[in-house]
Amino acid sequence: VDWKDRRMWPTVLPIMLVTFPAAAQYFFWEHFRLPFGATFLCVALLFGEWLDRYISFWGWTFYPINFVWPDFAGPAGAVPSNIVLLLSKSFIVTAIVGSMGFSLLLYPNNWVILAQYHQPTEQYGTLMSLADVIGFHNVRTSMPEYIRIIERGTMRTFGKDVVSVA
Numbered sequence: 001v002d003w004k005d006r007r008m009w010p011t012v013l014p015i016m017l018v019t020f021p022a023a024a025q026y027f028f029w030e031h032f033r034l035p036f037g038a039t040f041l042c043v044a045l046l047f048g049e050w051l052d053r054y055i056s057f058w059g060w061t062f063y064p065i066n067f068v069w070p071d072f073a074g075p076a077g078a079v080p081s082n083i084v085l086l087l088s089k090s091f092i093v094t095a096i097v098g099s100m101g102f103s104l105l106l107y108p109n110n111w112v113i114l115a116q117y118h119q120p121t122e123q124y125g126t127l128m129s130l131a132d133v134i135g136f137h138n139v140r141t142s143m144p145e146y147i148r149i150i151e152r153g154t155m156r157t158f159g160k161d162v163v164s165v166a
Contacts, residue, residue, distance in 0.1 A: 001067045001117050001131055013071065014103035020045070021078055022099065025085060035086040038078040038102075046074055067134065069113065076109035077102025 021038035028037030049070035057063040081098035088094060117131040 001069075001114075001134055009071075010107040014077070014106045017071075017073055017106070018077070018081075018099050018102050021073075021081065021102070022095070025082065025094070026091065029085060029091075035082045038081045038098075039074060042074040042078040046070060046072065067138070071106065071110050072113070073102075073106060076106045077104075080105060 021041045024041035025035075025037035028034045028040070053065065053068050053070060057068050058065050077098075080101040081094060084098035084101065085091075085094040088097075114131075117129060117134070119130050120127055121130055121133060122128075123133055123136075
């Protein structure tokens with residue numbers, strides 16, 4: 001949860017997540033003329049992610065499931081993307097307008113789930129959100145330190161040089 005309100009989740013995730021629904025949308029439209037390929041794939045992906053999160057995190061290690069919930073991409077972007085394809089019947093317009101809608105609607109759709117972690121709190125004289133407190137107090141053995149450096153906008157390479165992350 002502590003990384004979901006950072007820079008990566010509203011920017012990188014929609015760009016990476018739109019590729020598979022776009023491929024499913026193409027397949028369903030070309031072979032069956034059905035404009036719900038993206039929604040179908042996003043619902044299947046959401047089901048698979050919940051199954052994986054429950055079995056892997058809760059089933060094996062009893063890790064709190066409310067720290068690792070997946071994003072809800074179905075109605076966020078897939079439905080408007082399918083509507084754009086249905087109305088325009090053009091892959092070019094769908095790629096531009098539909099993928100932009102998919103990306104822009106992903107974060108606001110998940111805002112209700114994230115809102116509880118945006119509450120301010122004071123820890124040791126520092127004002128921070130609950131997500132930050134969870135990130136500082138939750139011990140993650142597999143999280144390398146460069147991830148936290150990347151969150152600040154710079155990345156230290158092996159040569160100790162600072163490279164800005166675009």
